[in-house]
Amino acid sequence: MRTSQRGAALITVLMILAIVVVIAVNMTGRLQLQLQRQQNVQQQQQAFWYALGAEQFARVLLSRSLSGQDTVNLQQDWAQSGASFPVDDGNIAGEIIDLQACFNLNALQQAGQRGPSGRIEQSVAQRGFTRLLELVASDLSMPAEYLTARIHDWLDEDSLLSTAGSAEEDDYAALQFPYYSANSLMASASELRVILDITPADLQLLLPYICVLPENSQLLLNINTLTEQSAVLLAALIPELTEADAIDMIAERPEAGFTSIDELLALPQLAGIEMSDDVKAILTIKSSYFQLLATTSYLESGFVLTSIFRVDDDNTVRVLARRFGGQG
Structure with missing residues (x-):
């Protein structure tokens, strides 16, 4: 026991x-x-x-x-x-x-002027962006003018469609996971992800050429800080200029850059090209x-x-x- x-x-x-x-x-x-x-x-x-x-x-x-x-x-x-x-x-x-050596997406907020037919035409920034898409994003999942219009309507202050192919609050609210358009300037280029129907592949095509300036809807392009890769931005703004000629212009740029816009305009690649004043106003030598x-x-x-x-x-x-x- x-x-x-x-x-x-x-x-x-x-x-x-x-x-x-x-x-x-x-x-x-x-x-x-x-x-x-x-x-x-x-x-x-x-x-x-x-x-x-x-x-x-x-x-x-x-x-x-x-x-x-x-x-x-x-x-x-x-x-x-x-x-x-x-x-x-x-x-x-x-x-x-x-x-200011990339395309400021906030510049797409500015609406174009009403043309002789009464139709609102694209602004110089919108025309440049549409051409940029055609040059660098030929595999875009939607027509270039659709994406330009959708970004414009994402940025503008109203809830009205600017043109066919665009998207506004009702289109985003009808999604499976709904949200509203910002109706204000972007804070980051990452906001492009939420534009209707844009795909990750689309975004990767655009990222090397786009940027966002916080609280700034101005488009200025410094011709002294463009590289041969980003020279396509010049061709986008000047429709008569080919991408190859734009690259040549940047390659011929003096080491310390152009001292004035007139030096750029005097290059042989621009001979015979009539550049509008609103395009000239975008070009600058400072940032x-x-x-x-x-x-x-x-x-x-x-x-x-x-x-x-x-x-x-x-x-x-x-x-x-x-x-x-x-x-x-």
Whole structure:
């Protein structure tokens, strides 16, 4: 009897010990998980602060590069690509691009003038965008003029269809997962994803040529920061100009860029082409909007920051927008 009681007591002690061990192991696992989580947060925070440091550096670089300059061109310090800086336990890399060397989608908000027939004609920006689509997006899932009209109606303040093939609030509200058109300017080119019937493939075709200037519906194209890839924008604005001639014009550009629009107009590729005043008004040799794409790392964590700057007349560089996680 006494032996049986001892055996039962031993089993009880072993069970209690096993429970204590399980609890201790569970507590240790939770503690290790919390420590790892805290370490990840600290690393992510450090990578974030490195990115903000890159943003501040970019602001100073832009201000110094453009101070006292009559033009904005790709020979200036801000335009040097591939900059990478090692830092304690990490790395900072960044690239600045000119947002006036791409097509500002917000410019499509502006409506055209009423023609002799009483029909509203496309604005110069709308005509240029439609031609751009025809040149670079021949596989677009809809006619080029439809997409131009749909972006215009997404941006304009009313809920009326501007033309056949467009889309407005009722069209978006009738979708399986309904929403309304913005009826205001875009904040990011990623908003193009929600335009009716646009596909991911369409978006990939357009991304190299489009951008969005926050709260700005003006279309200006800096002829000094266009590259051979983006030279097609010139051909889009000037219908009589071929894409090959536009590329040749950029290839012939002086290293420090054109000093005036007249230098561009004097090139042989434009001989015999009558350019309208509203197209000439789009061309410029200066820029006020820039974008920084900063990529940072710290230990095992990384961070991507996209910042949009505006350079004011007094050479002050202001941050207009930030996006975390890269381009939309």
